[in-house]
Amino acid sequence: MVAGKITRYLSNINNIREYYTPYGRYSRVPFYKYFDRETADDGYGVYRFSHSRTSLLVSLDAIQFDENSVILVPEFICNVVLAPLRQLGLKYVFYEINDQLEPIWESINKMLTFNIKAIIMVHYFGQPQNIDQYLEFCSNHNILLIEDNAHGYGSSYNGKLLGHFGDIAISSPWKTFPIYNGSYLYTKIPLESRKYPHQPLKIIKRYFENAFISFWDNLESINVLSRKSVPDIYKKPIYIQEDMLPIWCMDKYSDLFLNSVDLNLVRKKRHDIYCLWNLMCKKKGLEPVFKCLNEESIPSIYPAFASSYNQSLEILKWGYDRGIDVHKWPNLPEKIISSGGNGVKIWKKMICFPININMNLKNLRDIINK
Numbered sequence: 339m340v341a342g343k344i345t346r347y348l349s350n351i352n353n354i355r356e357y358y359t360p361y362g363r364y365s366r367v368p369f370y371k372y373f374d375r376e377t378a379d380d381g382y383g384v385y386r387f388s389h390s391r392t393s394l395l396v397s398l399d400a401i402q403f404d405e406n407s408v409i410l411v412p413e414f415i416c417n418v419v420l421a422p423l424r425q426l427g428l429k430y431v432f433y434e435i436n437d438q439l440e441p442i443w444e445s446i447n448k449m450l451t452f453n454i455k456a457i458i459m460v461h462y463f464g465q466p467q468n469i470d471q472y473l474e475f476c477s478n479h480n481i482l483l484i485e486d487n488a489h490g491y492g493s494s495y496n497g498k499l500l501g502h503f504g505d506i507a508i509s510s511p512w513k514t515f516p517i518y519n520g521s522y523l524y525t526k527i528p529l530e531s532r533k534y535p536h537q538p539l540k541i542i543k544r545y546f547e548n549a550f551i552s553f554w555d556n557l558e559s560i561n562v563l564s565r566k567s568v569p570d571i572y573k574k575p576i577y578i579q580e581d582m583l584p585i586w587c588m589d590k591y592s593d594l595f596l597n598s599v600d601l602n603l604v605r606k607k608r609h610d611i612y613c614l615w616n617l618m619c620k621k622k623g624l625e626p627v628f629k630c631l632n633e634e635s636i637p638s639i640y641p642a643f644a645s646s647y648n649q650s651l652e653i654l655k656w657g658y659d660r661g662i663d664v665h666k667w668p669n670l671p672e673k674i675i676s677s678g679g680n681g682v683k684i685w686k687k688m689i690c691f692p693i694n695i696n697m698n699l700k701n702l703r704d705i706i707n708k
């Protein structure tokens with residue numbers, strides 16, 4: 339027992355040293371004893387939470403930024419990403435992005451100050467950003483890279499899985515796979531160890547639904563909506579306060595499910611659906627947001643630009659009339675809405691077409707050809 343204690347003590351010392359070398363500015367002493375942590379092949383710590391907002395909260399907390407630190411956040415972002423920053427009292431400023439959802443580096447460079455300590459890079463809808471540019475920027479300015487791959491679990495870039503580029507990376511497979519919760523946090527920064535509970539109600543719900551699993555497996559449909567008319571939140575950008583959830587870990591069914599998934603099959607099906615939406619958008623005169631679909635991506639939705647705000651509303655109605663979840667993204671932060679900047683302009687003309695692994699391609703083709 340004493341030997342065990344000594345070994346653990348020594349390994350903590352090692353961890354502390356490891357902890358200081360690459361960044362040199364973090365003070366929290368990591369303990370691994372209780373945390374559900376494993377090390378990925380490339381040395382990242384992998385942690386499992388229920389949601390990415392939690393992954394972000396826990397990892398940013400571990401960094402212990404000083405009070406003047408500022409984080410760069412893209413102006414086209416869901417305000418739930420800001421919830422962990424707000425909870426930790428972290429300052430942030432928005433940086434500009436263009437219509438291809440890429441950063442405008444000239445304007446970011448003008449924003450640089452000593453207080454900028456991290457930048458969030460979002461792989462929108464599972465399409466990899468130009469990661470090399472972000473990496474270069476971060477290494478030139480000694481800034482941490484926070485890789486937000488909430489939309490694109492399983493996508494890769496030059497053969498390497500997204501989530502393995504940033505100092506911290508999050509993904510939310512629960513958004514694109516039929517599981518109730520699940521976020522992976524990959525981090526080079528060791529975390530304090532704790533045990534967190536599972537999300538209780540969801541687990542009970544799963545227990546009942548497992549009984550019908552073979553039925554669900556065979557159910558192929560187009561997303562059928564229960565709502566019959568376009569909700570107000572899609573008609574104009576409305577600020578909705580999104581709060582943090584309690585800290586829950588990923589439930590083990592979700593983890594098991596994700597470990598057994600054939601990502602190549604998922605990618606193929608999602609690409610097929612993406613291509614069908616692409617055909618339809620061409621017919622309707624909509625412009626794809628991404629000039630070409632990255633072969634290695636697993637897209638969460640098909641995003642397109644309408645020529646005007648009104649046309650985007652018509653397309654939403656087109657979807658709702660057919661029970662298809664055509665929607666807007668994201669719930670923008672209040673500051674972005676009131677600024678009326680590019681984030682709002684993009685929001686107004688962008689429409690998101692659903693991609694769901696259970697979609698029946700033939701039904702979808704029929705709807706599109708009508």
Ligand SMILES: Cc1ncc(COP(=O)(O)O)c(C=O)c1O
Pocket residue numbers: 388389390391392416418419460486488489510521668
């Ligand atoms: C880009 C992005 N990052 C992070 C999140 C947070 O993910 P989660 O809902 O798993 O907390 C969202 C949620 O919509 C998102 O769109």
